[in-house]
Amino acid sequence: PEASNEQWKKHFIHTGHLGSQEFAQVMNHTTAAMKAVFEQVNAPYSGLEPKILENAINAVDLDNKNASLHDVISDTAELIAKNSIIVQHPDCIAHLHTPPLMSSVVAEAIIASLNQSMDSWDQSSAATFVEQKVVDWMCDKYQLGAQADGIFTSGGTQSNQMGLLLARDWIADKLSGHSIQKLGLPDYADKLRIVCSKKSHFTVQKSASWMGLGEKATLAVDALPNGTMDVTQLDAVIHQAKAEGLIPFAIVGTAGTTDHGAIDDLVAIADVAQQYDLWMHVDSAYGGALILSSHKQRLQGIERAHSVSVDFHKLFFQTISCGALLLKDKHNFKYLLHHADYLNREHDTLPNLVDKSIATTKRFDALKVFMTMQNVGPQQMGAMYDHLLEQTQQVAQLVRQHDAFELLAEPCLSTVLFRAVNTQASDLDELNKTVRLQALVRGVAVLGETIVDGKTALKFTILNPCLKISDFESLLAKIETLAVELAK
Structure with missing residues (x-):
């Protein structure tokens, strides 16, 4: 032995x-x-x-x-x-998948080496305080108030799920004092409804199904051509639901839709949530980073949300995975609390983060943000976002001026939606699908693909602040050459 x-x-x-x-x-x-x-x-x-x-x-x-x-x-x-x-390459530009900051990569090595488990203080002494420090700092940035709190998550999917799960338990408690945690779904569960935009992230529907409400529980409001929710329809949608005996309980605003990068009118959504006493959840996985930039006024209204999803592994340039859910009122974490004799005993005086998490073992991801803000800092981060948004407009103008391409939407954040056009192609949708796939497997470029107004679109998701306009001119030339070859 x-x-x-x-x-x-x-x-x-x-x-x-x-x-x-x-x-x-x-x-x-x-x-x-x-x-x-x-x-x-x-x-x-x-x-x-x-x-x-x-x-x-x-x-x-x-x-x-x-x-x-x-x-x-x-x-x-x-x-x-x-x-x-290779996410660092100039021609890798498909997804909300950023090149990571070196501060985050270094932190990742420290995280792995220390292997802290973020459920109880006796497994993550310094780490527990670091996560709480970063959470408090973020709550302050979003001006959520003195009662705000949060928890780190694996990303937007988990954050959205947690926000809507807490909203579900909150409404049952408020309506009838019913504890879903203890007793399961109430007898009116099939009437509960979540109001969201047709452009909301698909995890809203997934969360509804995971929570036992079914995808039918989502009421999708039409989106405007720019990808934002048509908030003028909210009253009618909620009134109609109530007239049918349904119970709208939550409304989801999006700060940065996946395709358009659209930011909903969060002030209008907050007004409706207040009027009808709905839980307001903001999915700011993509656009939430603007809080550090000169464009932060575009997030006005987010400070009124009950819950906010933030993804650090998107525009905060952190390594995957790294997200958080922030709550305006920390007392709503009570719907997740469960005491285990071996882990988070009721008599514990030191903080155990498992008290407010759906995960037990959890990574020390907060260290990445903690180190990045000391190294790069929020001012430089904000300047990077300002640059990316300006550059996105410049790239869109390149596409407008190019005979081989058609711009399919006005950029809202840092995505450019366009397609290759070629008179020799009998089917432009098939041409663009093939362009994306061949560009990928040949190693030419990693491009996004989606649907815009029924048309197959190529997508640039511009997230690398180190790129120059000449990089995009070169990339467009490569795509044009490939499209010409494939059209033949």
């Missing part, structure tokens, strides 16, 4: 000089391997045929290899890293 014990030691980080020395050697080799990958990148994807890549990965022996960690790192860099989507 003792011989085995010695053999196993090499696989772990140890305290003391020898353990720290081995850790440093492994991390240094990893850094060198990734440095070589980034130095050799000349395309957003290697262009390796997908089936060949799949076969190569499936051929890796997970049962009998027992290679040195040095070799595993080198092999991983060669097979995995070199054939990954």
Whole structure:
């Protein structure tokens, strides 16, 4: 047994000089391997045929290899890293998927090495206070008030789910003193309705289904051509629902829709929520970062929300995953509270973050924001957003002026929706679908694809503040060349 014990030691980080020395050697080799990958990148994807890549990965022996960690790192860099989507490349511009700040990457290494579990203070002493510090700082930025609080999440999906789950439990408590936590859904659950825009994120519908209300529980309000909710319809939608004996209980505003980047009129939504005593949830996973920029007035009304979703792994440039749910009234976290004798005992005086989370074991993601704001700072971050929004307008103008493309929507945030047009193509929808796919698998570019007014659109999601207009001119030229070839 003792011989085995010695053999196993090499696989772990140890305290003391020898353990720290081995850790440093492994991390240094990893850094060198990734440095070589980034130095050799000349395309957003290697262009390796997908089936060949799949076969190569499936051929890796997970049962009998027992290679040195040095070799595993080198092999991983060669097979995995070199054939990954390179988010730092100028022509990787499809999704809400940012190049991460180095402060966040460094924090990620610290997070992994410390392996803090964010459920109880005795597993995450300093980490618990760091998360609370960052949460309080964010609540202050959104001006949610003295009773505000929050919790870190895996991202917008979990944040939206939590916000709407709390709204569901809140309405049952308010209407009839019913505890869904203790007793399950009330007998009027099939009448509960969530009001949202037709352009709201699909997780609103998913949350309704997860909560036992069904996707039918969402009442979708029409969107205007710019992608924002038509708030003039809200009264009619709510009145109609009430006339049918339904119970609207929550309204969702979006600060940055996925395709258009549209920001709903949050003041108007807040007014309606106040008038009808509805829970107001704001999904600001995309646009919430504007709170640090000169455009923060576009988020006016967010301070009146009951709950707010924020994604740090989008425009805060943090590594995935990193999100948060913020509440205007921290007492509403009571709908999640459950005491476990082994974990968060009722007599505990130190804070246990599991008290306000749907997760138990949770990552120390707050460290990334904590370190970034000390290093980059909110002023520089805000300046990056100002630059991105201005550049998006410039790129849209390039598309307008280009005979080979058609701009399909006016940019609202940092997305450009357009399509390739070619007189030789019999079907422009099929042409643009093929352009996106071929650009990806050939390693030309990673482009987004969506539908705008029934037309297949290509999408630039402009999230890299280091890019120049010349990068976009070059990218458009590559797309035009590819479209001409495919149209033939």
